[in-house]
Amino acid sequence: TRHIILDCDPGHDDAIALILALAHPNLVPLAVTTSAGNQTPDKTLNNALRILTLLNRGDIPVAGGATKPLTRELIIADNVHGETGLDGPALPEPSFSPQAITAVELMAQQIRQSSQPVTLVPTGPLTNIALLLASHSELHPKIERIVLMGGAAGVGNWTPAAEFNIFVDPEAADIVFKSGIPITMCGLDVTHQAQIMDADIERIRAIPNPIAQCVAELLDFFMIYHRDPKWGFIGAPLHDPCTIAWLLKPELFEAQDCWVGIETQSELTLGMTVVDRYQLTGKPANATVLFGLDRLGFVDLLVDSLRVYDP
Ligand code: BDR
Ligand code: CA
Numbered sequence: 001t002r003h004i005i006l007d008c009d010p011g012h013d014d015a016i017a018l019i020l021a022l023a024h025p026n027l028v029p030l031a032v033t034t035s036a037g038n039q040t041p042d043k044t045l046n047n048a049l050r051i052l053t054l055l056n057r058g059d060i061p062v063a064g065g066a067t068k069p070l071t072r073e074l075i076i077a078d079n080v081h082g083e084t085g086l087d088g089p090a091l092p093e094p095s096f097s098p099q100a101i102t103a104v105e106l107m108a109q110q111i112r113q114s115s116q117p118v119t120l121v122p123t124g125p126l127t128n129i130a131l132l133l134a135s136h137s138e139l140h141p142k143i144e145r146i147v148l149m150g151g152a153a154g155v156g157n158w159t160p161a162a163e164f165n166i167f168v169d170p171e172a173a174d175i176v177f178k179s180g181i182p183i184t185m186c187g188l189d190v191t192h193q194a195q196i197m198d199a200d201i202e203r204i205r206a207i208p209n210p211i212a213q214c215v216a217e218l219l220d221f222f223m224i225y226h227r228d229p230k231w232g233f234i235g236a237p238l239h240d241p242c243t244i245a246w247l248l249k250p251e252l253f254e255a256q257d258c259w260v261g262i263e264t265q266s267e268l269t270l271g272m273t274v275v276d277r278y279q280l281t282g283k284p285a286n287a288t289v290l291f292g293l294d295r296l297g298f299v300d301l302l303v304d305s306l307r308v309y310d311p
Contacts, residue, residue, distance in 0.1 A: 009124030254292030
C-alpha cells in the first residue's frame with residue numbers, strides 16, 4: 001500500500017481524481033486538503049467535503065488551505081468549472097466538517113504520524129505544498145514523492161506559455177521543483193492525451209451506481225468548455241486523474257527524467273515549466289515528466305474503478 005495526501009481544488013477533474021483514488025484500497029488516503037484555484041477557497045473546500053460525503057468517506061480528515069497564492073492575487077477558473085466549481089451534478093451537502101487546523105498543519109501531522117513515507121498528490125496550485133515544504137524541512141525525508149498535475153513541456157492552456165495550476169502560483173511551484181523531493185509531473189503533454197470521449201461517458205453512465213452517475217454528469221459539464229474547436233480536442237482532457245492513474249498503473253505512461261525550471265519573472269512566459277528534454281542545461285533531473293499515455297488503458301482503468309462502487 002501507498003500512503004497518500006490529496007491536495008486539490010475541486011474542480012471536475014479533481015473530483016474524479018478523488019473518486020478514482022478512493023476506489024483503490026492500496027492507496028491509503030491520510031488526508032484531503034484543499035487549495036484555492038478552480039474556485040475560491042471556501043468553495044473548493046466545500047466541494048471536497050461534498051464529494052467525500054457522496055463517497056461516504058467522512059472518516060478522511062479534511063482541511064482548507066491558503067486562501068491565496070504566496071505573493072499574488074488569486075485567479076480562478078470559473079469559466080471551466082462554473083459558479084460552484086463543480087457545476088453539473090446535484091451533490092449532497094457536506095455531512096461532516098473540516099478539521100479546525102490548516103491544510104499545512106494537517107499534512108504535517110499526518111506525515112509525522114504515518115508508519116511509512118507519504119506521497120503527496122497535488123492537483124491544484126502548489127501553494128499549500130510549498131508552505132509545507134518551507135515550514136517543515138524535518139519532514140522532507142518522510143515525503144516519498146510528489147505526484148502533481150501541472151505544467152507542460154509544450155504549450156500552455158492558460159497563457160501560451162503556462163498551464164493553469166503553475167500560472168496561479170509560480171513562486172510555490174518554484175519552491176516545489178527546487179525541493180529535491182522526487183517529482184512526477186503530469187503536465188498537459190500527457191493530460192491532453194487523457195481525453196474522455198462521448199462514447200466513454202456513455203460507458204460510465206451505463207454503470208449502475210450513483211458515483212458513476214455523478215462522474216458522467218461531471219464529465220457532461222466539463223465537456224462544454226472543451227468542445228470549443230480552438231483546442232482541437234475530440235473529448236475532454238482528464239488532467240488530474242492522470243496522477244492517480246500513474247500511481248496505480250505507471251505502465252500506461254511514457255516518462256522521461258528531466259530538469260524542470262519555473263519561470264517566475266517574465267511577464268510573457270510567467271508560470272512556464274521549462275523542461276530540459278535534451279539535457280541542454282547539464283542540470284540534474286528533478287522530475288519524471290510524463291509524455292505518453294495508453295488512452296484506452298486509462299479509460300478502462302477509470303471505468304473498472306467506478307464499478308467498485310456498485311452496490
Ligand atoms: C488544471 O487546471 C484545473 O482547471 C484542472 O483542475 C487541472 O488541475 C489543468 O490545467
Ligand atoms: Ca485541479
